[in-house]
Amino acid sequence: MWRRTVPIMITFIVGTVLVVAEFIPHKPFGNLGEDFSLYFDIIAVFAFILGGGNLCRVHFSKVYRKKTDWQFSIVTLLGFFVMLAAGLFKIGNPEGIQGDVTAAGSLFADLYDSMFTPLQGTMYALLAFFVASASYRAFRAKNIDASILLIAAFVILLGRTPAPSLIADFFAGAGITFMATAFNFVPTLTDWIMDVPNLAGQRAILIGIALGVISMALRLILGVERTYLGSDSK
Amino acid sequence: MLRFKAAIFTLLLLLLFCLSAAAQTAEELSDTAALEEPVYEIPRLAQVTNFEAKDSPDDAGGEIELTWDLSVDDKKEDGLVSKYVVLRSQNPTSDFHIVGVANHRDSSYIDKNLKEGTDYYYKIVTFPKYQGEVRLTREEIDPLMEQYPELTELDIKDVSMLAEYDRDIMSVFDDNILGISRVAGPVKSRAQWFNSKDLDTLIIGLTICISVVIFIGMARGGRKLFLRRIGGLQAIENAIGRATEMGKSILFIPGIQDMDDVQTVAGITILGRIAKTIAEYDTKINMPVSRSIVMTTARETIKEAYLSAGRPDAYSDDMVHYITDEQFGYVAAVDGIMVREKPATCFYLGAFFAESLIMAETGNSIGAIQIAGTAMPAQLPFFVAACDYTLIGEELFAASAYLSGEPKQLGSLKGQDVGKFIAMVFIIIGAVFATLAALTGSEDILEITNMIKSWFSA
Numbered sequence: 001m002w003r004r005t006v007p008i009m010i011t012f013i014v015g016t017v018l019v020v021a022e023f024i025p026h027k028p029f030g031n032l033g034e035d036f037s038l039y040f041d042i043i044a045v046f047a048f049i050l051g052g053g054n055l056c057r058v059h060f061s062k063v064y065r066k067k068t069d070w071q072f073s074i075v076t077l078l079g080f081f082v083m084l085a086a087g088l089f090k091i092g093n094p095e096g097i098q099g100d101v102t103a104a105g106s107l108f109a110d111l112y113d114s115m116f117t118p119l120q121g122t123m124y125a126l127l128a129f130f131v132a133s134a135s136y137r138a139f140r141a142k143n144i145d146a147s148i149l150l151i152a153a154f155v156i157l158l159g160r161t162p163a164p165s166l167i168a169d170f171f172a173g174a175g176i177t178f179m180a181t182a183f184n185f186v187p188t189l190t191d192w193i194m195d196v197p198n199l200a201g202q203r204a205i206l207i208g209i210a211l212g213v214i215s216m217a218l219r220l221i222l223g224v225e226r227t228y229l230g231s232d233s234k
Numbered sequence: 235m236l237r238f239k240a241a242i243f244t245l246l247l248l249l250l251f252c253l254s255a256a257a258q259t260a261e262e263l264s265d266t267a268a269l270e271e272p273v274y275e276i277p278r279l280a281q282v283t284n285f286e287a288k289d290s291p292d293d294a295g296g297e298i299e300l301t302w303d304l305s306v307d308d309k310k311e312d313g314l315v316s317k318y319v320v321l322r323s324q325n326p327t328s329d330f331h332i333v334g335v336a337n338h339r340d341s342s343y344i345d346k347n348l349k350e351g352t353d354y355y356y357k358i359v360t361f362p363k364y365q366g367e368v369r370l371t372r373e374e375i376d377p378l379m380e381q382y383p384e385l386t387e388l389d390i391k392d393v394s395m396l397a398e399y400d401r402d403i404m405s406v407f408d409d410n411i412l413g414i415s416r417v418a419g420p421v422k423s424r425a426q427w428f429n430s431k432d433l434d435t436l437i438i439g440l441t442i443c444i445s446v447v448i449f450i451g452m453a454r455g456g457r458k459l460f461l462r463r464i465g466g467l468q469a470i471e472n473a474i475g476r477a478t479e480m481g482k483s484i485l486f487i488p489g490i491q492d493m494d495d496v497q498t499v500a501g502i503t504i505l506g507r508i509a510k511t512i513a514e515y516d517t518k519i520n521m522p523v524s525r526s527i528v529m530t531t532a533r534e535t536i537k538e539a540y541l542s543a544g545r546p547d548a549y550s551d552d553m554v555h556y557i558t559d560e561q562f563g564y565v566a567a568v569d570g571i572m573v574r575e576k577p578a579t580c581f582y583l584g585a586f587f588a589e590s591l592i593m594a595e596t597g598n599s600i601g602a603i604q605i606a607g608t609a610m611p612a613q614l615p616f617f618v619a620a621c622d623y624t625l626i627g628e629e630l631f632a633a634s635a636y637l638s639g640e641p642k643q644l645g646s647l648k649g650q651d652v653g654k655f656i657a658m659v660f661i662i663i664g665a666v667f668a669t670l671a672a673l674t675g676s677e678d679i680l681e682i683t684n685m686i687k688s689w690f691s692a
Contacts, residue, residue, distance in 0.1 A: 023432050026425040030294035040494050044527060051526035051556035058555050069574060116560075123562035127588060130595040130620075138619035202611050205627040209609045211653040212631030213496050214439065215646050218446050219635065220499070224642050227506030227634055228499060228535060 008223040015221035055080060086111060152193055159190025279314055279360040279413035280306040282341075287356045287418040292432075295350045295425030300343045305360045305413060308338050314362055320345065321357040326417055330357055353420035360413030434689040441656065446649025453645030461644060466605055466623035467636050473603045474511050477578035483518040484508075485577040487568060487593065488532065489584020489608070490561055492525045496631075497609050501584035502528070502535055503634035504607075508581065509539035513548060521554040522571060524564040529556045565589040569596045582606040582621070583630065586613045594620035607633065660686060 018036065021029035059073035085091065086108040093099045093106035102109050141147040158164055168183035219225035282302035290297035300320065308315040315338040321330040322345060336343040348354065453459055477484045486508065488501040505521075512519050519536065523529045532554045540549040557567040569592065572580070580597040582590070583606070590606075590613040597604045598620050606617035607625030617624045625633055628650070635643035664686045671680040 023429050023436055024427055025292055025294040025429050026427045027294060030425070037494070040492075044492060044525075047526035047530070048559075049526075051529060051559075054526075054529060054556040055558075058552065072570070119566075120560070120562040123566050123592065124588065126592055130591045134591060134595055134598075134616065134619040138615075205611050205614070207657050208626075208628035208654070209611075209631075211442065211650045211657075212609070212628030214442050214653070215446055215650040216496065216500060216503075216631040216634075218443055218649075219643065219646050222447075222450075224450065224646065225503060225634060227503040227638075228531065229538065 004226065004229055007229055008226070012221055012223065015217065019217075019221075052080070052084075083108065083111060152197075155186060156190050156193060159187045279362055281360055281413045281415045282318065282358050283415075285356075285358055285415040285418050287354070287421040289421060289423050290344060292426055292429040295423050296346060296348050298345045298348060298354060298356075298421055298423050300345065300356055300358070300418070302341055302358055302415065304339065304341055307360065307413075313338060315360055317361045318343070319359040319361050321359060323355045323357075324353060326355045326419065330355075335361075348423045350423050350425065353422060355417050355419035356421075357417055358415040360415075438653075438656070438689070442649065442653040445652035446646050449648040449652075450642050450645035453641035453648070456641070459641070459644050459648050461636065461647060464625070464629055464632070464636060466607065466625045466629065467633055469603075469605060469623050470508060470637070471511060473579040473581075473605055474508065474515055474517060476603055478515045478517045480578045482578035483520045483575060484512060485568075485572065485575075485580045485597075485602070486519060486521045487580070487582045487584070488521070488523060488528055489582075489586050490524045490564060490589065491585040493527045493531055495585050497585040498525075498528060500609075500631050500634065501607075502531055504581075504583050504630075504637065505532060506535045506539050507634060507637040509536045510543050513540040513543035513545040516545070516548065519553050520571065520575065520577065522557045522564070522568055523554060524557055524559055524561075526556055529554050561587065561589055565592050568593055572596050572600055572602070576600045577602055580604045582608070582617065583625070583633075584608065586610055586617075591616035591620060597621075660690065 014036070017029075018032060021032040024030065056077065059077050061067075062070045062073040063077070086106070087101050090097050090099055090101060091107040092110070093101075093103050093108075095103050099106070102112070135153070139146070139150040139153055141150050164183045164186035168180040171177070171183065172180040216225065220228070282305050285300070285302040287298055287300050290299045302318075305315055305318075307313050317338050318336045318340065319332055320334045320336065320343050322333040323330040333345055334343060345354075345356070449459070474484060486505060488505065489495070489498055491498050493499065493502075509519060521532055521536075523532060533551060536553055537546075537549050540546055557564050571577075572593075573596065577597075577600075580593075580602045582593060582604070586608050587610065590608070590610075594604060594606065594617055604621035605623045605625075606621040607630035608614065608617065609627050609630055611627070614624065614626055618626075632647050632650070635647055638644075664683060667679055667683040667686065670676070671683050
């Protein structure tokens, strides 16, 4: 009973106090939100040890038992411990052990700049290809909705590039003025699609999200939602 | 006779020499006097008018709000005013010192970090545009910047020039000539017990909360409530069944935010429902996480779900494992798991950023059935394009209640609909008034439109 009652009581008290504090600027309520956020950060810092410990345990176990692809685990562990040592002991840090961990010239900074950042950039760059492949599937004109999506996407794609003005210049040069006018209108149409239908849709989603958050917060505060405790049973 | 003439000539020469020497001395003296004149020409600026100081409303105390009407010299196209310097004292007649600077064309300033309950007096100096060189050295500026952390280096330089004016000239002339306002005060800062700016939020929030509580009560009383069908949630059981039939694992990604994000909490509540079904179907779940606290919470949730399904023996801590807090490091690991283990089903429920499409496209490439849900509007199109089902915004928060099927939880969803109805009514009223204001040009209608807008804007 206590395993569930105590967390529900804590959730109720803290949730209610924080909601009320939002409307009271007077001390001690005014800064409660920020204070709780700081408490969370402090807990999260200590929880890093849990995360790091779990990472080591999982990968040591993989190497020890020679599970499938265990070689990757060696790379993970090597990377983890080298970075940990470089940061903890400030190896190569020109300012010594008391210097900033990211000081230029330190092993930590070198590893971060020359290995981690390019690797991160590589992962991010994959997005360009994934956007293309996802768009290809999403914009197939299978029905009326998909066709409208395709046309809107094409207009926006065109409107965000210098192509419409170049094409308009070409038509103007060829004396086909109505085509030149039409292509000059594309950037305006693009802005309209982004500012009116797109923004209206986004705002509708945001209103729904705000209401959903209120409803969910109430369920948690009132103890109606208990799944996060592991079970919904009383 | 000749000697007499020579003597007179010599005397005349001496007289001329003395006169020229005297004239030269007078000229030199005059030049010296000219050099000693003040270097700066002080534009005679008009002072600010209607200067008032009052306690900042709706704050936690320690702040005083100053307002004024711009100096006439600041209203001109190419005005002479560069900024307004705020002086403060605890004495109405003396000891005024500089506490801050407001830019030209600004007509308000908030003085912060004050003692509550202490009387303060204020003056505003209309400060001219300065064309000369600033004489402060780095050694002089640094301590001043420490003393006045709210001022920029440029402000310090300008204020130091004002101090120079103050030393040399301010004591000589009347305040009015130098554009110094009248003294405002005494004024005390006090903390308030209610933020009146949030009154509209409180009313709307209370209305929604009360309607949620009423509907929960109605549902508990046995009243049947209609809820629209959510495709993504109805597909969850099928997706788990598919993984069971294929003998493959289920991948659950709770986003990349920590437990202080409500989307992660929503993801974990859905995890509880899903984990119970997984336990009943005796399927495997793999949950790589990017936050340590999410890891411990998810473990507890899954453990309890397995317990309530009567399968505590099937639970293992290894089901949830930590990868890294770094966004793209985490994505690389998750993509690797997908490609190597080829899970039959992937759930993405939580807060996502740029990694959403990278993961969803990789999941798509391995042929997994994918169910996503997020409240990040920018990521929703990616999930819609790459996943089989997507829970859009509010559906993510409704999912756990929907899946539970409990009347009291479903009641809360109906209460949410009251909020939507209120939003719809005010959107229609606002749109009608805005259209009328544009068509008629009426100031009154525009005012009503702006009032409605202000109720719903931060």
